[in-house]
Amino acid sequence: MSILVTPETRVLVQGITGTFGARHTRLSLDYGTRIVAGVTPGKGGQRFDGRVPIFNTVVEAARETGATASVIFVPPPFAADAILEAVDAALEVVVCITEGVPVADMIRVKRAMEGRPTRLLGPNCPGIVTPGDGPGRQSGCRMGIIPSHILRRGHIGVVSRSGTLTYEAIWQLTQRGLGQSTCAGIGGDPVFGTSHVDILKMMNEDPDTHGIILIGEIGGTSEEDAAAWLREHGRKPVACFVAGASAPEGRRMGHAGAIVSSGKGTAQAKIDALRAAGASVARLPSEIAEALIRIM
Secondary structure: OOOOOOOOOEEEEEOOOOHHHHHHHHHHHHOOOEEEEEEOOOOOOOEEOOOEEEEOOHHHHHHHHOOOEEEEOOOHHHHHHHHHHHHHOOOOEEEEOOOOOOHHHHHHHHHHHOOOOOEEEOOOOOEEEEOOOOHHHOOOEEEEOOOHHHOOEEEEEEEEOOHHHHHHHHHHHHHOOOOEEEEEEOOOOOOOOOOHHHHHHHHHHOOOOOEEEEEEEOOOOHHHHHHHHHHHHOOOOEEEEEEOOOOOOOOOOOOOOOOOEOOEOOHHHHHHHHHHOOOEEOOOHHHHHHHHHHHO
């Protein structure tokens, strides 16, 4: 099993004809992802690389191909409308890779999504992947930009605010012979679709996930919320790393949401909360996998 996406998930790509979207669509197709449609307004009726039909709207693409999930590679000014188009089409999972989406736009998206069944990951995230177990580790589902060559099918779930540290954790696990069940990047923006707690709940219920790596960073309260949930409900070993221990107050570090403000959202506060909840906390990025091995 896995969470949110499987090798059978039928995926459409919004922004499939852009340079970035096209590159990662090809990589995902090569990995075995079932990309059944692309969406670029004004280019309906064409085919991407001769193998994926392109439609003008998400509603049309979903109706004609049975797509249930979308990955978005469109410029920041149009990303919010792309998300809402996917929500209006009642897609189950939407992954927004786009960085730099205006906060006001995301507030509008969050309000519009209230009570809707669509699950949004991002924006400003590396996506989600359920590794495959076929020849050459193919036949998985890769929605986003996580490098496929570092993946290995297994039983460790990864949830992270940081794209780069997601890759680091996956590679460390693979190097130690520990494969992944599902790896989910939730993004580092102040207004986002899915939290650490949301993913932890799903991984906690997934019988194929035996251990979890949680990666956080300064700013916001997602990690403290995760710690509170783990303390009450966690049933599986969890290892954590929180980036930004040396970040000065008031200065944004990397992601738009990575900022310590008025003494809140510090790395140490998050580390203390996670450790108190029973998680194994890595001191350095290079020790993430070892922290999990210790607690398992």
